[in-house]
Amino acid sequence: xTLALKSSHTAQRLETRQSAPPVNGLPLSLxxxxxxxxxxxxxxxxxxxxxxxxxxxxxxxxGGGKSTLMRLIAGLDKPTxxxxxxxxxxxxxxxxxxxxxxxxxxxxxWQRVGENVGIARGPDxxxxxxxxxxxxxxxxxxxxxPSVLSGGQKQRVALARALVSQPxxxxxxxxxxxxxxxxxxxxxxxxETLWTARGFTTVLITHDVAEAVALAxxxxxxxxxxxxxxxDIDLDRPRRELADPRAVDLQRRILEAV
Amino acid sequence: MAEASLxxxxxxxSNVTRKSPVSDTASxxxxxLWQRLAPWALPIAILILWEIASRSxxxxxxxxPAPTSVAAAFWRLLLDGSLLYHTLASxxxxxxxxxxxxxxxxxxxxxxxxWRPAETFLDSTIQMVRNVPHLALIPLVILWFGIGETAKIxxxxxxxxxxxxxxxxxGVRTIDPQVVEMAEVYGLNRRAMILRIILPGALPSIxxxxxxALGFMWLxxxxxxxxxxxxxxxxxxxxxxxxxxTDVVLLGIIVYALLGKVADLATRAIExxxxxxxxxxQGQEKGTP
Numbered sequence: 001x002t003l004a005l006k007s008s009h010t011a012q013r014l015e016t017r018q019s020a021p022p023v024n025g026l027p028l029s030l031x032x033x034x035x036x037x038x039x040x041x042x043x044x045x046x047x048x049x050x051x052x053x054x055x056x057x058x059x060x061x062x063g064g065g066k067s068t069l070m071r072l073i074a075g076l077d078k079p080t081x082x083x084x085x086x087x088x089x090x091x092x093x094x095x096x097x098x099x100x101x102x103x104x105x106x107x108x109x110w111q112r113v114g115e116n117v118g119i120a121r122g123p124d125x126x127x128x129x130x131x132x133x134x135x136x137x138x139x140x141x142x143x144x145x146p147s148v149l150s151g152g153q154k155q156r157v158a159l160a161r162a163l164v165s166q167p168x169x170x171x172x173x174x175x176x177x178x179x180x181x182x183x184x185x186x187x188x189x190x191x192e193t194l195w196t197a198r199g200f201t202t203v204l205i206t207h208d209v210a211e212a213v214a215l216a217x218x219x220x221x222x223x224x225x226x227x228x229x230x231x232d233i234d235l236d237r238p239r240r241e242l243a244d245p246r247a248v249d250l251q252r253r254i255l256e257a258v
Numbered sequence: 259m260a261e262a263s264l265x266x267x268x269x270x271x272s273n274v275t276r277k278s279p280v281s282d283t284a285s286x287x288x289x290x291l292w293q294r295l296a297p298w299a300l301p302i303a304i305l306i307l308w309e310i311a312s313r314s315x316x317x318x319x320x321x322x323p324a325p326t327s328v329a330a331a332f333w334r335l336l337l338d339g340s341l342l343y344h345t346l347a348s349x350x351x352x353x354x355x356x357x358x359x360x361x362x363x364x365x366x367x368x369x370x371x372x373w374r375p376a377e378t379f380l381d382s383t384i385q386m387v388r389n390v391p392h393l394a395l396i397p398l399v400i401l402w403f404g405i406g407e408t409a410k411i412x413x414x415x416x417x418x419x420x421x422x423x424x425x426x427x428x429g430v431r432t433i434d435p436q437v438v439e440m441a442e443v444y445g446l447n448r449r450a451m452i453l454r455i456i457l458p459g460a461l462p463s464i465x466x467x468x469x470x471a472l473g474f475m476w477l478x479x480x481x482x483x484x485x486x487x488x489x490x491x492x493x494x495x496x497x498x499x500x501x502x503x504t505d506v507v508l509l510g511i512i513v514y515a516l517l518g519k520v521a522d523l524a525t526r527a528i529e530x531x532x533x534x535x536x537x538x539x540q541g542q543e544k545g546t547p
Contacts, residue, residue, distance in 0.1 A: 074443065096445060106440040110458040110535040119444045147537045161444070 025053035025201030026087035026097060026168040028073065033082035035068050042068045043225045046082070050218075055195060055202045057216035059209060059254060065225045066205045070173050073203065074100045086169060099167035101175040105154035107146040107161075114142030117160045125164075132160040136190060152183035156190070163194065170195075172204040176211065188214050192238055209254045213247050214239055221257040229257035323505040328512070331505040340494070345513060347489040351407065352475050352517075355414025360471055363419040364464070367426025372456070377427075384423065392416040393481055405486035410479065417478035418471035425467025429460030462536065465529050472521040476514060491517075 028050040035043040042065045050056050060066050071077040072084050075094045084091040086098065107116045117132055118125030130142055136156040146154060155175055162170060172191075176184045192215060195202055206212055212219045213233055221229035233250060305325045311317050312324035319327070335341035366384070370377040392413065403409035433456055441455050483492020495510030533539050 076439075076443070094443060094445065100443055102436070102440065104436060106436050108437055108441075108455060108459075110461075111454070112535075119441065120446065121450070145535045145540065147535065147540065 024168065025199055027052045028169060028201055028203070029085045029088075030069075030072075031083055031085075033072065033079045033084060035065070035072065035077070036080045041225060043072075043079075046225065046227070048220065048227070050201055050203065052201055053199045055204070055215060055217045057204045057206060057212035057219045058222055059206060059212050059219055059258060060222035061207065061258060064222045066207075066222055067173060069222070070100070070171055070203070070205055073169075074098055074171055076100075096165060097168040098171065099162035099165065099169070100171045101155075101158055101162050101173065103174045103177055105146075105151075105158040107149075107154055107157055109146050111146075112142065113138070113144045113146060113149070113157055116146060116157055117142070117164050119161055120165065122165060128164055129160070132164045133157070135163070135194065136160045150183075152179050152187060155179065155187060159187075159191070159194075163198070166198075167200055169201045169203070172202065172206075174206055177206070177208070184211070189238070191215065196237065209251045209258070212254065213250050219250075219254055221254060223258065229254060320502060320504060323508065327505040328508050331503070331509050335494075335506070335509065341509075341513070344489055344491050344494045345517070348479060348483065348491045349517070351410050351414060351483075351490065352479055355411045355478075356418050356471065356475055358411065359415030359418040360422045360468070362415070363422030363467075363471075364426050367423045367464075368430055368452075368457070368460075371427045371430025371460070372452070381427075384420075388420045388424075393478065396482070396485060400486060409486065410482040410490075413482045414475055414478045417474040421470035421474060422464070422467045425463045425470070426460060429463025429467075430456055432463070433459040462529075462533055465525060465533070469522065469525050472518070472525065476518050476521070480514060 028048075030046060030048045033043055033046045034041070046065075046069070058066055058069060068077065072079055073086075073091070075091045075098065086095060107113075108119070111119070113133065114126060114129045117129035122128065126142075133139060133142055136159050138153060138156050138160070141149075141153075146157065149157065158175070176187050179187060188211065202216075204212065204215060213235075216233055218230070218232050220227055221231075231250065231253065235244065235247060235250075239247075308322075309324050309326060312319050312322060312327075323331075332341070366380065370381055395413065395416065399409045399412055403412060437459070438451070438455060441451055446455065479490070480492050483490040484496045487493040487496075491510050491513050495507045498504075498506035498510070530539055
């Protein structure tokens with residue numbers, strides 16, 4: 001409750017410079033999900049509930065089923081058995097309320113930055129793209145070509161592209177893995193600000209334990225297709241203190257479970 | 259193939275913009291002027307030596323006429339209008355053939371690139387026909403169409419079809435699958451996917467195909483016109499040969515070279531315009547970190 005109050009307070013403070021009003025996230029629920037590729041079982045009887053508007057981080061080693069989990073939630077793949085539900089409805093293919101940020105920015109090189117953000121060409125896409133670019137700190141860059149941007153700027157454009165349609169669930173598949181340490185911290189702060197202001201449910205996949213603790217409300221460690229640790233991160237926001245002893249302790253506990 | 263050509267263009271532009279430190283220290287404006295003129299020095303020297311050799315009788319003027327005789331022939335044919343007449347006749351054939359052969363090649367390249375069943379059905383046949391030198395069809399084409407316009411336009415169409423088809427197909431097939439997946443996730447429909455993602459992405463490769471096609475276009479036309487025609491540059495040179503007008507023959511060759519150069523410059527201009535997003539076409543601009 002105190003956390004919720006704090007979040008809404010920050011949201012109000014931020015609202016003046018955010019173009020979009022806060023959107024309520026959707027709850028996410030996986031029950032007894034199983035995913036097999038031939039004989040290989042990637043997820044086994046996997047269940048997970050994420051309440052609306054929460055920030056979940058999924059940590060695990062490569063090949064631990066993290067990306068598979070993401071593709072199931074995004075509707076890019078179907079589970080072998082079990083159900084994935086968003087807002088109480090079973091996922092059947094792609095859902096416009098769900099947006100996915102890939103490991104690579106995946107910008108279209110022959111479209112300008114603004115055109116990339118407004119890729120789906122919704123109503124008033126140019127105006128909305130401009131406003132969303134301002135929110136991610138790239139004001140006035142809509143006419144640049146993607147090739148002149150740095151790696152961090154490209155991921156900012158990808159983030160704007162994901163947010164432009166006001167998604168209610170945002171999926172992040174290690175989007176900051178290829179960035180340098182300083183840019184990564186900038187991106188963490190930006191994402192935290194946007195999440196606080198807009199309130200979308202967030203699932204972040206990462207193998208960076210520090211990143212998980214810096215951003216999420218709750219960390220789930222995925223090992224061999226099952227939950228090895230499920231832990232709440234009850235630290236104050238905004239999280240600016242890098243060497244918080246409580247954060248260090250949480251990181252140690254998560255690392256032991258990975 | 260696309261990469262090689264793009265890298266080539268990049269080198270060309272950097273050669274123009276980059277100044278050598280030697281010329282900068284030499285003598286300012288004079289150094290720049292010398293740099294401009296240097297590429298022309300050798301051709302001009304050759305022309306002067308050629309002129310001297312021809313006038314002094316070192317070479318037979320009937321076999322290798324002096325540059326001034328070629329220039330005189332140019333002036334003569336320009337004034338009586340025949341040069342323009344033959345050039346236009348050739349250009350018209352070239353353009354019509356390019357539009358037909360290139361158009362069919364482009365459409366088949368896109369269809370086969372996008373749709374596997376079409377590729378399975380058509381591609382192996384096309385690859386088989388591609389290995390027949392199209393100029394070997396000349397006797398057959400004359401039997402089919404006689405020696406009229408149709409025969410020459412047909413040959414040009416066949417000549418330009420393959421490079422455009424191959425490069426369009428390749429361009430469509432080699433689009434980054436990650437970008438395509440992203441576009442699907444963001445809900446682009448089939449039409450938007452083709453118009454905004456696939457065709458622009460295939461464009462660098464298609465333009466490489468176009469440049470190859472232009473080469474084949476002039477080559478086919480020269481051969482077709484020297485064999486059977488009543489006008490065109492090829493006819494003009496073959497006719498001149500009958501009367502031992504070597505200067506006109508040389509002039510015809512030079513006109514072909516110029517037409518080829520003009521076509522290549524036009525494609526490069528198109529490339530610079532439509533590929534302005536490509537890093538190879540973006541001068542010195544760099545992103546700020």
